[in-house]
Amino acid sequence: MTTTRFAPSPTGHIHVGNLRTALMNYLIAAKAGGCFILRIDDTDPERSKEEYVDAIKEDLDWLGLHWDRIERQSLRLDRYAEAAGRLRASGRLYEAFETPTELDLKRKKQLNMGRPPVYDRAALKLSEAEKAALRAERGAGVWRFLLDHQRIEWTDGILGPISIDAASVSDPVLIRADGQVLYTFASVVDDIEMGVTDIVRGSDHVTNTATQIQIIEALGGTAPKFAHHSLLTGPQGEALSKRLGTLSLRDLRARGVEPMALLSLMARLGSSDPVELRTDMAELIEGFDIERFGSAPTKFDENDLFPLTARVLAAKPYAEVADTIAAHGIPAHMAERFWAVISHNITTLHELKDWAEIVLEGATAVIDPEDEEFVATALQMLPEGPWSEATWDEWTAEVRAVTGRKGRALFRPLRRALTGRDTGPEMAHLLPLLQRVRTGS
DSSP, X not given: OOEEEEOOOSSSOOBHHHHHHHHHHHHHHHHTTOEEEEEEOOOOTTTOOHHHHHHHHHHHHHHTOOOSEEEEGGGOHHHHHHHHHHHHHTTOEEXXXXXXXXXXXXXXXXXXXXXXOOOOOGGGGOOHHHHHHHHHHHOOOEEEXXXXXXXXXXEETTTEEEEEEGGGSOOOEEEXXXXXXXXXXXXXXXXXXXXXXXXXXXXXXXXXXXXXXXXXXXXXXXXXXXXXXXXXXXXXXXBOGGGGGGGBHHHHHHTTOOHHHHHHHHTTTTBSSOOOOOSSHHHHHHTOOGGXXXXXXXXXXXXXXXXXXXXXXXXXXXXXXXXXXXXXXXOHHHHHHHHHHHGGGOSSGGGHHHHXXXXXXXXXXXXXXXXXXXXXXXXXXXXXXXXXXXXHHHHHHHHHHHHOOOTHHHHHHHHHHHHSOSSOSOHHHHGGGOSOOOOOO
């Protein structure tokens, strides 16, 4: 069975970069009728917060990315300890005691000599007595995985054939001196034991993948299929990493972005297919193909989300927004007609508040000085409400006959006087909704 996972750390809110990974893994599992695991990477007790665990679940629920299983890495520490014991017994896990300063000096020396800054494995030469002395002096060391110095190769689902010389990579630290299991190791143990078959993640993990393949094999597992998607940049190709805090899913939600607008964009961004607005998750799943994605950096512009959101809203049935409309005070007898008129003229649901105020309280008129006399005359000719959809044409025909104005010079000043805006719904449809018209500017 196809099994994928999304493994966020609960140290902050998830953002569009995280979503790209989550969505691709979700769609692969869903298209194959497989299992999508939400795996909370909470092995760091100091940085992990339960409020972020709740926020991650809330954000995924909002998008409709429903997981089949949820796992907590903090509840699996015994599994990591057992796996570490097996690697020690096989000679693939060794203790090293260098301080960060010592490691930095070694790297600088290697770079000055024109060599790659790779850990020199000095710890392997220590005797048991020397290790004991270092423990007494410095405390416990870190635990590094002993890589086989050979080429590590796989066919990446996006990048194609990959070949990395393990000798060009430092033996990765899997367990910190304080005993905390690091991502590289916990992820491997979980992927093996949870039967993960497909992993999609950012291209910044390619080197991690190389070392993890060897760890998987050392533990007797079979490497899953890997695919590494490109990283997001800003619309001008600038690094997006500094702005990801403002591109959290809850920030976009607060700004009125609709889930299907966000999902439709992210499911195609960086692929050879055009972005197409999907109406539901089934369409999104059916149209997804990981092989259509490329390796080039992918430009993300949050402004692209708002035209898509407007299209989502234009097609949204009244029943889905009835409570929101009621909350803005629109009476039940006119609420459905209000949505039919307004839905094609808003970018986000936040704009309903302004339109509700215009309908219920009347707008602050916007009148140019040269139009003041014309507007005053026209408003005196406006019949008493309630108005029908025929009222606008009948009224403007009479105003045209009296004032001689026509076209834009006739209609624009009247729209601005009644709504305070230059654009909006057809006035023939909007006028019957207006409960009040302010006569002053």
